[in-house]
Amino acid sequence: MIYPVVVMKDKTSDYTVAVPDLPGIITAGDSYEDAIEMAKDAIDGHVECLSEAGEDIPRGSDLQDHVANPDFTGGVWFLVEVDIALRHP
Known part of the structure; x- marks a missing residue:
């Protein structure tokens, strides 16, 4: 599964990452x-926690679904791949 993640940085913080x-x-x-x-x-x-709880694992959306979100203005986007094959029922 591929998830878009955004990295934000300001002068007083580390590089902060969100996964929309x-x-x-x-x-x-x-x-x-x-x-x-x-x-x-x-x-x-x-x-892993979702899987153990028997809950659905959200699918990663298209990167374009998030880039215009004003909450992430100035962020740098990456795509992160996670192997969920063994965890998804």
Whole structure:
């Protein structure tokens, strides 16, 4: 599954990552690379929890569905792939 993630940075913070298709996942890192790795771990853990609870795993939406969102103005977008094959019923 591929999820769009956005990395935001201001002068007083680390690189903060949000995953719009998985509300509640917000993580951060010292660099873009670190932030993306943290996002992968957060997505993986979230998907695992959903699976263990027997809940549906939200599908990743198209990147274009999010880029115009004013909440993410100035953010840098990445696509993160997470293997959900073993977790999805």
